Amino acid sequence: MGIASDALKNFKGFNLKNMPEVEPVSPGHRACQGCGEVLALRQAMKAIGTNAVVCSATGCMEIITSPYPQTAWRVPWIHVAFENAAAVASGAEAAYKSMNRKGIINQPDVTFIAYGGDGATADIGMQALSGALERGHNMIYFCFDNEAYMNTGIQRSSSTPFGASTTTSPAGKKSSGQSTWKKNMAEIAVAHGAPYVATATPAYPIDLMNKVKKASLVPGPAYIHIYSPCPTGWRCGIDEGIEVARLAVQTKVFPLYEVIDGEYHLSRKVAKPKPITDYFKPQRRFRHLTETEVKYIQDRVDAEYEKLIKKCVVEEKKKEKE
Amino acid sequence: MSKPIGIEVSIAVAEAVGLCDVDVVAAYPITPQTHIVEHLSELVADGHLNAEFVPVESEHSAMSACIGSSAAGARTFTSTCSQGYALMSELCYIASALRLPIVMAVANRALSAPINIWNDHADLMYARDTGWIQLISENGQEAVDLSVLAFRIGEDQRVAMPVQVNLDGFTMSHVVEPIEIPDKEEVMKFLPPFKPKYRLDPANPMTFGAVGMPDIYTEARVAQDEALKATKPIIQELFDDFAKQFGRQYKLIESYKTEDAETIIVMIGSMAQTAMSAVDAMRAKGKKVGIVRIRVFRPFPAAELFEAIKGAKNLVLLDRVTSFAGGEISGPVALEIKSVLYDKGIAPKTGNFLVGLGGRDVTEQNFEEMVDRVASAKNGDLPAYEFINVRE
Numbered sequence: 070m071g072i073a074s075d076a077l078k079n080f081k082g083f084n085l086k087n088m089p090e091v092e093p094v095s096p097g098h099r100a101c102q103g104c105g106e107v108l109a110l111r112q113a114m115k116a117i118g119t120n121a122v123v124c125s126a127t128g129c130m131e132i133i134t135s136p137y138p139q140t141a142w143r144v145p146w147i148h149v150a151f152e153n154a155a156a157v158a159s160g161a162e163a164a165y166k167s168m169n170r171k172g173i174i175n176q177p178d179v180t181f182i183a184y185g186g187d188g189a190t191a192d193i194g195m196q197a198l199s200g201a202l203e204r205g206h207n208m209i210y211f212c213f214d215n216e217a218y219m220n221t222g223i224q225r226s227s228s229t230p231f232g233a234s235t236t237t238s239p240a241g242k243k244s245s246g247q248s249t250w251k252k253n254m255a256e257i258a259v260a261h262g263a264p265y266v267a268t269a270t271p272a273y274p275i276d277l278m279n280k281v282k283k284a285s286l287v288p289g290p291a292y293i294h295i296y297s298p299c300p301t302g303w304r305c306g307i308d309e310g311i312e313v314a315r316l317a318v319q320t321k322v323f324p325l326y327e328v329i330d331g332e333y334h335l336s337r338k339v340a341k342p343k344p345i346t347d348y349f350k351p352q353r354r355f356r357h358l359t360e361t362e363v364k365y366i367q368d369r370v371d372a373e374y375e376k377l378i379k380k381c382v383v384e385e386k387k388k389e390k391e
Numbered sequence: 392m393s394k395p396i397g398i399e400v401s402i403a404v405a406e407a408v409g410l411c412d413v414d415v416v417a418a419y420p421i422t423p424q425t426h427i428v429e430h431l432s433e434l435v436a437d438g439h440l441n442a443e444f445v446p447v448e449s450e451h452s453a454m455s456a457c458i459g460s461s462a463a464g465a466r467t468f469t470s471t472c473s474q475g476y477a478l479m480s481e482l483c484y485i486a487s488a489l490r491l492p493i494v495m496a497v498a499n500r501a502l503s504a505p506i507n508i509w510n511d512h513a514d515l516m517y518a519r520d521t522g523w524i525q526l527i528s529e530n531g532q533e534a535v536d537l538s539v540l541a542f543r544i545g546e547d548q549r550v551a552m553p554v555q556v557n558l559d560g561f562t563m564s565h566v567v568e569p570i571e572i573p574d575k576e577e578v579m580k581f582l583p584p585f586k587p588k589y590r591l592d593p594a595n596p597m598t599f600g601a602v603g604m605p606d607i608y609t610e611a612r613v614a615q616d617e618a619l620k621a622t623k624p625i626i627q628e629l630f631d632d633f634a635k636q637f638g639r640q641y642k643l644i645e646s647y648k649t650e651d652a653e654t655i656i657v658m659i660g661s662m663a664q665t666a667m668s669a670v671d672a673m674r675a676k677g678k679k680v681g682i683v684r685i686r687v688f689r690p691f692p693a694a695e696l697f698e699a700i701k702g703a704k705n706l707v708l709l710d711r712v713t714s715f716a717g718g719e720i721s722g723p724v725a726l727e728i729k730s731v732l733y734d735k736g737i738a739p740k741t742g743n744f745l746v747g748l749g750g751r752d753v754t755e756q757n758f759e760e761m762v763d764r765v766a767s768a769k770n771g772d773l774p775a776y777e778f779i780n781v782r783e
Contacts, residue, residue, distance in 0.1 A: 136601065138607070147599035160417055161591055168414055168464065173414070
């Protein structure tokens, strides 16, 4: 048994009957209407509770929760810069470790959290994240992935999906939008040997909260990649964000899975996948795509999903043998 | 009181930091800072220092981790120089604005390009507007003492500021000097436990690093400026406390043979040691020369500096750095001094010399040349600055 599976052997999850009432992120923040990211943040923090120290990257979740003299945070929270949330959390975690050992404080059970958007995680902050994962700090990193630099006005990141039109990958006569495939950050976290890695989305809140809770129980670094719909940037209706996120799972675009001690577990099998066009339709960022381009993307989505299933199947077969 | 021992200055600085019972060290290696952090990791590995050593993947993360650590309430140290400082500089502004008393030793080194690992003050000047307190040492003993003082000054609740301890790379960091390492008990008596007003604590949640809109940004900056302004007398007070406990008295400005000096050389850092020998030699020849060395560069002690230099006819102002301004204004140290003179309404003859770049030696002879040059020049003849000791 690995350290993560050992820590999770008696895990009891949340369900609709035992949802925690605590709201570490309070209402009254300044997110856009229909923001899926702040919903994901709220769900994640509900699962964590109040015995936490939170380190925020610059981005939407930073500015909408902390316009001085107001704050939406009921837990200690620090924002330093764009690219360094993981390093700031490393320092806070090391401080608590040292001060607890020296008897300066007696607070051994604090959960350390760093979070950033996809730009803060997959682009500018990847080095700091890699360092923190490699050093093995006991902390959780959340990437709230809304697939572009939304805070600065919908510029492309390395997490923007192929074909999406953004303000710096605009569709035009000579462009079909983003010309590169989305960087797979969860796989990069797995490659660091992090004991717990998962993907989640606020369209499946219980699944998201259980993964966050598990991440908090596992000693060492945990990474959760949270697919966070952004109606403003994806150009869908403000009441459609969650539906789009659900379709991302149902079309295999964003599969939900966990990697516990390096073992892959599919959280939600997509037995009868919907066509990717169902997912594209509500989002104007994809509306310029031709049939050929849609097929090209569909093929890639299918292939990526198959690769993931194979990793999970290998695991299940191994269990059968045991 | 302990006796002086022969010890490399970097090791002595690391020992001093260890004596301060630091809780967290987050650092990344860069020559010539390495011996400081290597020795600190040894102290941790051997159990002599109960601290977390966070071996970060860059200087950017070093300062980021220091900010997280200090905000969590831990006594926190790092060390860097040159390119490493440049990489972390973004965070240095934030550390001071968050009022976190991180201590950083900077083994001063030139900035690229060309890449050069040797000493000058490019990193020190790069840092001067970041809101940190900047202490500049001249010798190993001072580097050790200022390291202890840096925690005491920074953590004083009237101060609550990060503090840089500058020591010249190689010319100080890598030389063995006779240094009195203070006793642990004495240091603990001098340095009370770090008790910040605010920290990242779930029992008392606070928001650090909030957004400052135009309606509050100016006020936040004014508050920080007022706080830094208020530190000057406190720094001297703590220097005096240090003298009571350890017997070594420091001042914001140090003067050497200036009482009757017609020419005063003003500088920062370890070249003052060579300058003192040069002054002794020049005085033996009947030249009335003295030295003023600035120990505390931020906050800038303008009043004390003015008192120290106001009697001189000639000022030799030294900058160990190039400042690319187009040639018609002086280097940074000279500019600050000229600004003080202008505000006080006096105009002695001044010459500004850029010396000792990227590890070039500044010799006794160089000092005499510069003194003669200013003393013999007619007022108005001297350029905004001159490079000294340039190969033809």
